[in-house]
Amino acid sequence: MADKPRVRFAPSPTGELHVGNARTALFNWMFARHHGGDFILRIEDTDETRSALSYQVNLLNDLTWLGLDWDEGPQKEGAYGPYKQSERLDIYARHLQQLESADLVYPCYCTEEELEEERQALILSKRMPRYMGKCRQLTRDERKQKEDAGRKPSFRFKVPDETFQFADLIRGAMKFEGTAIGDFIIVRSNGMPAYNFAVVIDDHLMGITHVIRGEDHLSNTALQIMLYKAFGFVPPTFAHHCLILGKDRAKLSKRHGSVSVGEFRKQGILPEALMNYLGLLGSSFTEGREVLSREEMMAAFSLDRASKSGAIFDEEKLHWLNAIYIRNCPTENLVSRLQPFLEQAGYSTDALDPVLLYGVVDLIKNDLTTLSAIGNHISFFFDDEYEITAEARQILEKESALRVLKTFAEYLKNSAEAVQEIYPAAIKHLKEKTGVKGKDLFMPIRAALTGRNHGPELDRVFAILGKNAALKRLNPFV
């Protein structure tokens, strides 16, 4: 890499940030950081009807949440701004003029209805549906006529009858024939630039050296190469990574379930886990490493390791990673990340004893797969009306169970040991007094104390619950 690379992530604010886009952002971010280059964020909001400011705000939040910081872009103006396409309209207008004076574009007065008609006719006659260039040969008079009739033209690029080639960093040599492509619109009749037009101008003007994006843009690249050539710009290097697929191997979309970064955040997926997983999807790291921080991935990143075939999104593996990150998260930090999820589970976090909460979280964090599952794991610590499961009831029905619990309660009542010693001492006493041991000894205690037959180590549960609460819970059984 001779010069400092400049890459960009260029989403359109027309919806929630999709994990596929998040992954593209991650790849660009890793590439920039790995090579000491710049990561630019550009908002492609030329579709006035679909773009919304709220989506843009969301986008920036999600990116920030993921830890993908940009060097230039919204809220971080640089030397190549503005970074919103809607604020660059004069630039596009200038460039349209440039192509007009080179006679490389022409106005098209076809209405959408006419275009649709042409399309259908072509499909019916089993020909490729593409614009046949009806307006390309319009005379000056004919154009004037249309203008006078009040028709606003779009502008189409005269696609040359040539072969266009480029070297893709991930896929190798690519080749497209101009003949297969109809004259495409570069400026819409409402004056807004079309994607392929704006993207070329911006990438060039912003000094983008590498365009890393999804495979769905592969065929667009041909059109863009044409435009680069028409402008006399040197095209950047392209790299098209594979797409994220749903279970049915089709491009991952809403009908496959959760697909937006926001949805995963609401489920209690940690950003570290999401990034790690996305970095693993359709790529790999040396020595088969799978659990890597954002920084470790960045250091090890290479486009050479990006795979070409689509990758199915595996939520189970994401959850596996998430559990690892939860487990490794310092408890204090985890407690604060858990706040919104605790509220959602119906706990007023202000009312919760922070020491108790810390202890509980520290105890159960091994079992947590997503933050949103917190409620299931802590209810028996905080709720007096904790539920007793059917399995637990069965355990409590056993004859020896009652003896154990009775003895346990008696011991607790009379004991004067410190909290840490009381439980082991009680167990020792129970073994001697009742002769019960193993499962028959511990399970009734577990069932009575927690209402369940599964859970964390009993000595730690008891330590958190304390003697009084324990006694209270034993009460119904003695």
Place this chain on the structure above:
RNA sequence: GGUCCCAUCGUCUAGUGGUUAGGACGCUGGCCUCUCACGCCGGAAACCGGGGUUCAACUCCCCGUGGGACUACCA
């Protein structure tokens, strides 16, 4: 239909002409253990098919087949 892309366990992948085809998720047997989880040790599980090239193909080439993307005045 046209153009283009892709093809290793169910899934994500390693592999770059000679390997017992490796790892991870999931599944599963065992150990640990009051239970679950964690952890540890094992197991089942893959080179889409056919032709070439070569002493030798998962690996290179071609043809099939299969999947996917694009085919908008969306990006």
